[in-house]
């Protein structure tokens with residue numbers, strides 16, 4: 001549905017409006033409280049109002065942790081702005097806490113003097129006890145550093161829907177919309193998009209539809225008429241390039257990008273996977289897309305999933321598998337097979353906190369070295385990493401281009417932060433997306449080889465083009481019958497060979513083929529001074545925080561530049577040359593220093609690390625502080 | 636002869652690759668290879684439509700020796716890779732070659748799931764009751780007490796019965812045959828090829844080096860007819876050199892009876908490979924030497940839609956009802972807005 005730009009409502013209340021350039025809010029409550037849904041509505045509305053947005057959902061690993069406990073707290077953070085932004089925000093201007101547990105686990109992120117809206121009805125002795133509060137924080141003065149608004153959300157919401165004769169349970173289910181309405185008033189948002197959404201979502205259930213709509217309006221009106229809050233805020237439209245937009249999460253972008261690439265390559269997509277957080281949503285998206293020629297297989301495990309993807313690629317379609325770190329462990333041996341047989345497969349790794357089961361719902365960047373080296377033997381594969389939710393579209397597309405262009409497995413290292421985070425996406429024109437050329441070996445090329453005992457010409461599956469890429473010879477093609485496998489093969493013929501010199505030659509050939517990819521990817525670009533004191537080098541999902549920190553440093557007049565690697569193996573051709581133009585290289589990563597290890601080993605540069613391994617993205621301030629520290633250490 | 640094969644001209648020789656065969660002399664795999672070529676040559680399927688996919692083991696070298704498309708994959712995973720091939724190209728004739736270690740130990744999970752999905756795969760399990768390639772450790776089908784390098788005092792784990800397992804996973808086609816029973820082997824492979832859905836075939840295969848003679852009771856001319864019962868659909872279960880013994884049901888269990896003395900063929904169990912329920916096939920799969928003759932032939936052959944058929948059907952139906960997907964619709968599949 002297309003919604004034209006909405007005008008922000010001009011309220012008639014006497015309460016003053018204060019114009020701010022940006023704001024960060026978080027809606028937090030029990031995982032049964034509907035915070036993800038309310039947050040998504042706020043994001044959608046803000047995007048439609050023309051703000052730039054960036055969001056960060058945060059939910060527990062347990063589906064239904066005991067209600068009211070710290071383990072069950074679910075939150076959704078939205079940063080919205082009248083200027084360009086890249087992160088969900090370091091600190092909250094407004095926090096909505098639907099219960100004591102939500103208050104307890106989120107308060108530390110609220111700025112001093114920030115707005116704190118709590119559901120006062122959820123602070124009975126039992127609720128406080130579940131959250132581990134010895135005394136009621138609403139009464140003991142511990143919140144006096146904030147602008148506290150204790151609102152009887154439960155009661156007011158029940159009153160708002162009382163005419164509809166719902167059960168208490170049903171009525172209470174709307175209270176997230178009451179809270180949302182209040183925050184809409186606080187930030188002068190239009191109710192229209194959410195009312196429309198309620199209409200289409202609950203169209204078949206009139207009482208629920210009406211209840212949610214009433215709750216939303218009641219929350220809004222509460223803000224407008226009670227004058228409980230002395231001020232409210234306006235965040236104007238951002239200067240965004242004209243065009244048609246939608247909001248997109250990293251997982252959505254990945255799924256759509258794979259389908260787009262499959263269409264532009266004219267290869268049907270086979271997505272084989274085993275459910276795992278935070279990658280499952282890619283399966284859910286693709287399973288819905290059968291009419292786009294997408295086949296999905298929920299395999300019995302991750303090994304079968306990549307096996308099926310490899311089989312699908314062998315048979316001439318686009319085989320893709322997706323998982324998270326634990327699944328990559330299981331796939332390792334099969335990835336080696338794809339490297340050895342030189343078949344195109346895309347392997348999506350939505351990284352999460354590790355090792356082992358680790359932090360399933362939290363983000364981390366600790367699978368880089370696993371993708372690089374986590375297989376037996378000399379086993380190079382191509383590795384890409386998107387840098388923002390919408391970049392997941394581009395990198396998925398790139399992965400397909402390089403996989404079929406170089407007959408190789410390609411990793412896409414996304415992460416939990418990108419997967420669930422969202423931003424506006426300028427919708428591309430499908431006709432303008434590049435075509436992905438695919439050349440299957442034509443029937444009858446038996447002539448490229450010698451003849452067998454029957455006098456028949458034999459096809460040579462490992463006869464390479466000048467880029468060292470072997471032909472894609474698909475079963476069913478007459479004259480190309482051939483055998484491939486995991487055993488070392490003789491150059492050109494592909495016959496099993498244990499010859500020592502041939503083995504070394506093939507190892508070098510496979511490595512050189514991957515290195516050749518560097519000739520067909522963009523060079524590394526730098527934002528900021530072309531040479532100078534500090535280059536901040538990032539990769540993957542940390543882009544938003546790094547770019548914002550570097551901009552701030554540059555505004556302060558510091559000679560800081562930023563470069564971001566989206567191609568990790570091979571790295572862009574000019575990487576070494578770029579790095580050498582700066583006196584210091586700072587590498588922030590959500591791991592123990594994995595890119596730094598690669599950079600040091602490859603370019604002999606003594607890069608400095610900034611490493612955070614808390615399951616959370618970088619705050620802009622953390623990177624800014626490190627830049628300052630690195631600079632001051634210099635003089 | 637040209638490389639482009641046509642429907643009618645395929646001979647077993649056309650299916651032989653130029654690779655030197657490296658199995659030990661006397662290995663049962665040679666016979667299976669020869670009968671496979673014979674069986675496929677007569678199917679009327681062009682050579683380029685055959686795909687052989689194997690795991691790892693002596694048996695899994697098989698694809699190298701067939702002049703068809705072939706993929707020697709990794710240990711145990713052949714059914715998974717074959718599943719992908721079949722999803723991509725339902726028109727191909729896809730054969731999985733596996734061993735008792737490959738298919739039942741490391742790859743057991745993939746085997747049962749390929750079978751339960753009823754992918755249109757022909758899964759041929761070379762059962763030699765030993766790990767051949769790794770030089771003779773006991774396998775999941777080794778009989779209790781088998782002495783090997785890894786079980787010097789005799790193996791102690793209960794063997795799996797491959798056909799019982801396949802039936803437990805709701806296999807639609809289950810058969811057993813023997814490497815040197817050339818005619819029976821060829822016919823069984825042809826039956827498997829004709830089946831639409833997963834065809835699971837266990838072949839008793841002699842490993843000359845590490846387990847020579849384990850199936851002697853079933854292959855030695857002097858004793859085999861007393862130890863092997865050849866299943867025929869619709870016929871009573873009769874066996875023995877003089878066809879004078881049979882299998883009768885006693886309660887829920889089979890028993891061996893001698894014909895005559897008041898026991899007639901009418902009293903015997905009658906084989907029904909098409910029975911809806913796999914109970915009879917299961918009962919037969921549990922008959923083990925020396926208490927019982929072991930059955931060969933087709934235990935079960937029933938029809939059920941294949942996974943790829945149903946998947947493609949779902950796809951066609953959504954396209955028919957909602958139209959083929961266009962990228963512009965997909966891109967705009969969420970709320971959109973225009974910035975001027």
Ligand SMILES: Cc1ncc(C[n+]2csc(CCOP(=O)(O)OP(=O)(O)O)c2C)c(N)n1
Pocket residue numbers: 691692693694695710733734735736737738761763765766767768769774
């Ligand atoms: C991941 C992995 N583990 C172990 C092996 C070693 N290995 C190769 S074949 C084999 C057993 C093969 O036995 P079976 O499937 O019965 O085949 P046979 O050689 O008897 O035909 C083993 C354990 C391997 N290749 N890969």
Ligand code: SF4
Pocket residue numbers: 657658659661662663664693694763767768841842843844845
């Ligand atoms: S070891 Fe046994 S199974 Fe393997 S080739 Fe030799 S005889 Fe055949």
Ligand SMILES: [Mg+2]
Pocket residue numbers: 692734735736761762763764765766767774
């Ligand atoms: Mg074996």
